[in-house]
Amino acid sequence: MADRYDPSSFESKWQERWKDADLFVTREVPGRPKFYGMDFFPYPSGAGLSVGHCRNYVPTDVLCRMKVMQGYNVLHPMGFDAFGLPAENEAIKQKSHPAPMIEKYAANYRRQMDLVGISYDWSRSFASSDPDYYKWTQWIFEILHKRGLAYRRLAAVNWDPVDKTVLADEEIIGGRAERSNAIVEKKWIPQWFFKITEYAERLLNDLDELDWPEGIKAQQRNWIGKSEGVQFRMQVAFISDEEFKKAWGGQAVSTTPETRDELKELVAEIEASGFKPEVDSLTAAKAANLVANAEKAAFDANRPIESESVTHAFESASVKAGLEFVPKERSLSFEVFTTRIDTVFGMTFCVLAPEHEIVDKIRGSVSPEFKAKIDEYREQAKLLSDTARTATDREKTGVFTGAYAVNPANGKPVPIWIADYVLAGYGTGAIMAVPGHDQRDFDFAVKFGINVIPVIKPTQEYLSAFFEDGGKGYDEMLAAYQSDVTRFNPVFESKDSTLINSGEYTGMSVQEAQASLGRWVEALDIGTRKTQFKLRDWLISRQRYWGCPIPVIHTKDGEEQLVPEDCLPVLLPDVDNYEPSGDGSSPLAHIPDFVNTTDLDGRLGQRETDTMGGFACSSWYFLRFCDPHNDSKAWNLDQANYWMPVDCYVGGAEHAVMHLLYARFWTKVLFDEGLIKVKEPFARLENQGQVLAHTPYRKPRADERLDVGEDGILVSFKEAESIPEEDLIWRWARMSKSKGNVVTPDEMVREYGADALRIYLLFVAPFNADIEWKNEGVEAAARFLSRVFRFVEEAKPHFVENWADLIAFEELDETAQGIRRATHKTIRDVTKDIDAFGFNTYISWLMKYLNALNDAKCVAKAAENRGVALAVSEAIETIILLLSPAAPHSADELWDNIGKEMFTYQAEWPKFDEALTVESESTIAIQVNGKLRDTVTVPADISEEALTEAAKSTPKISALLNGLTVRKVIVVPSKLVNIVAN
RNA sequence: GCCGGGGUGGCGGAAUGGUAGACGCGGUGGUCUCAAACACCACUUGGGUUAAACCAGUGCGGGUUCGAGUCCCGCCCCCGGCACCA
Structure with a gap:
């Protein structure tokens, strides 16, 4: 045997032996714990794997290999996310059909994964484009449809004029298509959606129990975007300029003293009555009467009730008497959503999204000048692309509609504007604007000269930032603030304060006021406390060929019928021309044999021609891995319940939101359907860091300009050689085919060996940190492996096969004890760090251990001392076994060389003895x-x-x-x- | 702007509130060699000293503590995500 690491002499040999032994086939030995370790579903690109992919696969492999050695039943599968745009685009470019192309690429991926020695159970592999698989994707679609979670509607979609397809919001970056970089346009076509919004609350709440990186959980929370507030109705009033001025110029409209007294009496009566309507129908009737009177009084006074106590009376009366309020007939009204109902007295205008439907009605009732302005602005807004509209630091724009809305809190009219800073798709598409305490409203108000009223008392800290001397007293600063709020920019948005200028609510804390006004709005039945989500329904339609067909038949009557389960899968037709039609419809729509079919009643019908986006296929593949070849079911319940959840899911952070959220959603639906016992698919998630490669750029020439965000013009390594040093810019960039900076595992294995590559990837940095690729690091890893080989080679003559039986009976000297101490400490630290994804320290413990063994001169001493020889024997076995997950080829080679049968993969993971780790x-x-x-x-x-x-x-x-x-x-x-x- | 993660030698990075810099790279010196490469041994935070002592030191400024890279408060910078979400 060699005294150095010579990978070419043994790595492929061991790979063959593992294959011949079916070593990595999943075993389900009864009585053992299970471990499901999985990598993200890769799309098999024609470029093959880079070492960046290995940074994902190797660490998962280490963990799974250790778990096997620890006696777990381990499921460690790999498959291919074959459907979708990248594959189709590539096939179009190559003028081949995607199916055989994908098969070829997947085979190459597998070859490379085997080359690096990843322990996947290939007997469970599949591609999402296999009919055996997508049959069940369609089956799950039908479950969603039956539960009312899949629906079709006309929707404005993002149209990519280059790829000629519809994109999801998430596939657009800065107004451009992520893949083609084309500027995205809008187009209206019928689209399929999944109603993920129905699961928003659960998707949010269940994040708490997941062992995921905080950043990913935060991104999902942010994406779901829950906010709690009040939604209420505002009446539209068409009043004159003079009337508006009068309303604001004169005394504030307030409840007449008589009404107020009357209300107070009502409150007293309500409170005194004690209310037990369920046992006392008389009291209930009385309460009903009181409430009706209170409502009448409020409306007669032309204003709502401000008093907190009366509010309570309303509230309890309504709840306890089980009453429903019938609000007064209102002519024209719209709803607004706010999270700051406490600032309602500071409302000085309202804003509608230009697309808001009520704008049409308002338009019909205002003078021609306003009408013209409204039309002009709406036209403008329509033309603006989303990019332009959401550009940062954009000046606010908008126009006054000529109409007013009535603030229900104080009865004052406020002008209604339309402006595109209010989004049609969120909340109600309309807001109450409080420029005193909302920066956006403030900017708008200042620009258009709208009144600003402060209604929340600013803190001393906030105010003093606006005074240079800082010596002023709080009252003085507050007076200055109140006299001209517009000078105080940025606005005071904090909720940690109390109300001012807010009628009877003045003096309340923001929290009290929110609760109180919330109840009041509900009691008055002009609105409700409501929760809003940013999350939108999931658009799955793709007007492309290479995807999972949607199993729906449209009947002549326009009815949607699901294809019966026994007729699934709806097969993707084998065709020559699958290029996008370019008119927005799927290529499938132009294949009569596919489209024309009969519906369930035997009449002529048409198949749905959209296909599902790739995220549908990857939303359940982890379930299929549990039972991958079942042809009568998507999965066997017992199998899925045994393996799920995935104990450790490993992949890139770029899938933080979409894939992970969609997979969680499907799992929850399947849970509700009783098809799986877990509510969450992935118990633990880990994100690997990226691998960056040194990449040459050059400075732009005089006639060239750089795009935003670019630092230079990418050049090939060849070009770089002929460019003068001072014009070159070297940067660390993510490896990609287009940058020409890819390092492949093939070349690394050829030059340094698979185990050296594995060790380097593990050791170079923490698992989740980005790394800068350096070949020297791989050399260092190879050197370490050589040191292990040398150690074993030198120690081998003193190896005692049955050391474990003898060591307890031997008197151990200080050296022997020291060796055992190092051995058991290393077992302890290595085991802990692999579980904790501390792969860099895992390797460093092994290095330290080897250094300690060498420093102890243990080989020389073993020749003379039986105890040392036994301790060294333990050390030899231990270091080989601890090395096995990281460098499995070397470990098996060494194992074989000390005369062991079988593979290290089948050996038992060393256990440490606490007592032996204690220092003397x-x-x-x-x-x-x-x-x-x-x-x-x-x-x-x-x-x-x-x-x-x-x-x-x-x-x-x-x-x-x-x-x-x-x-x-x-x-x-x-x-x-x-x-x-x- | 908001959210998340970071900031430690020349470099990658270690450090349950308890000897900062483990492990590796690079560097310096040495052994081996005719020589080089490989390999091996020693040293390697900065200042200081013949050597030590000693002093400084984990982005910056405060604080808590017998003791802070680690905990608290206030800043600065870098990376990632979201971004007019009412």
Whole structure:
């Protein structure tokens, strides 16, 4: 055997033996715990794998291999996400059919994964484009449809004029298509959606129980975007300019004293009655009467009730009497959503999205000048692309409609504007604008000269930022603030304060006011407290060929029928021309044999021709892996319930939202359907860091301009050689075919070996950190492996096969004990770090261990001492087994060389003995007043008193303490002594 | 702007509130060699010293503590995500 790591002499040999032995086939031995470790479903690209992919697969492989050795039943599958745009585009480019092309690429992926020694169970592999698989994707679509979670509607979609397809919102970056980089246009066509919004609350709440990176969970929470507030109705009033001025110029409209007294009496009566309507129908009737009177009084006074106590009366009366309020007939109204109902008294205008339907009605009732302005603005808004409309730092635009809305809180009219900073698709598409406490409204109000009223008392801290001298008193600053709020920019948005200028709510805390006004709005039946989500329904329609067909038949009557389960799958027809039609319809729509069919009643019908986006296919593949070849079911319940959830799911952070959210959604639906026992598919998630490669760019020439965000013009490595040094810019960029900076596992394996590549990837940095690729690092890894080979080679002559039976009976000297201590500590640390995804420290423990063995001269000593020979034998086995997950080829080669049968994969993972990790002596740090001054080595079991004495009496310390009085001594056992003295 | 993650030697990075810099790369010196490469051994945070002592030190400024890279408060910078979401 070699005394160095010579991968070409054994790596492929072991790969063949593993294959011949079906080593990685999933085993389900009864009585053992299970472990499901999985990598993200890859799309098999024609470029093949880069070392960046290996940074994902190798660590998962290490964990799974350790779990197998620890006696777990391990499911470690791999398949291919074959459907979708990238494959189709590639096939079009190559003028081939995607199916055989994908098969070829997947085979190449598999070859490369095997080359690196990943322990996938290939017997469970499949591609999402296999009819055996997508039959069940369609079956799940039908479950969703039956549960009312799949529906079709006309929708404005993102149209990519280059790929000639519809894109999901998430596939657009800055107004451009992520893939083709084309500027996205709008187009209206019927689309299929999944109603993921129905699961928003559960998708949000269940994040708490997941062992996922905080950042990913935060991104999902942000994406779901829950906000709680109040939605209420505002009446439209068509009043004159003069009337508007009068309303604001004169005294504030307020409840007449008589009405107020009447209301107070009502409250007293309601409170006195004690309300037990369920047992007392008389009281209920009385309550009904009181409430009706209260409502009448409120409306007669032409304003709502402000008093908190009356509000309570309304509230309790309505709840306890089980009453329904019938609001007064209102002519024209719209709803607004706000999270800051506490600022309602500060409303000075309203804004409608230009697309809001009520704008049509308003338009019909205002003077021609306003009508013209409204039309002009709406036209403008329509033409603006989404990019332009959502550009950062864009000046606010908008026009006054000429109409007013009535603030229900104080009865005052406020102008209604239309502006595109209000989005039609969120909330109600209309807002109450409070420029005093909302920055956007403030910017708008200042630009258009709209009144700003402060209604939340700003804090001292906020105000003093606007005063240079800072010496002013709070009251003085507050007075200045109140007299001209527009000077105070940015606005005071904090909720940690109390109300001002808010009628009877003045003085309440924001929280109290929110609760109180919320109840009041509900009692008055002009609105409700409501939860809004940013999350939108999931658009799945793709007007492309290479996807899973949607199993729906449209009947002549326009009815949607699901294809019966026994007729699934709806097969993708085998055709020559699958290029996009370019008119927005799917290529399938132009294949009569596919489209024309009969419906369930035997009449002529038409098949749905849209296909599902790729995210549908990857939303359940983890379930199929549990039972991949079942041809009568999507999965066997027992199988799925045994393996699920995925215990550790590993992949890139770029799928933070879409894939993971969709897969969670499907799992929840399937849970509701009783098809799986878990509510969440992925118990633990880990994101690997990216691999960056040194990439050459050059400075732009005089006639060239850089796009936004570009630092230089990409050049090939070849070009770079002929460019002068000073014009070159080297940057670390993500490996990609287009950048020409890809390092492949093939070349790394050829040059350094698979195990060296694996060790480097594990060791170079923490798992989730980005790394800068350096070949020297792989060399260093190979050197380490060579040191292991040399150690085993040198120690082998002293190897005692049955050391484990003998070691307990041998008197062990200090060296032997030291070796065992290092062995058992290493087992402890390695095991813990692999579980914790600390692969870089896993490798460093092994390096440290090997250094310790060499430093102890244990090989030389083993020749003379039986105890040392036994300890060394244990060390040889241990280091090979601990190395096995990271460098499985080398481990098996070494294992074979010390005369072991079978594979390390089948061996038992070493266990550590706590007692053996304990040091006999320890080096104690001695501090004086918290500063390290000396160290002392003492027996591990020394008493605190003896340790203190030992610490005080070292030459250095006694000299330092000379003349000082010891005030206090802190002893941390086996760590340090801190002497406080002065 | 908001959310999340970071900031430690020349570099990648280690450090349950307890000896900062494990492990590796690079560098310096040495052994081997005719020589080089490989390999091996030693040293390698900065200042200081013949050597030590000693001083400084984990983005910046405060604080808590016997003791802070680690905890708290206030900033700065970098990376990722979201971005007029009412």
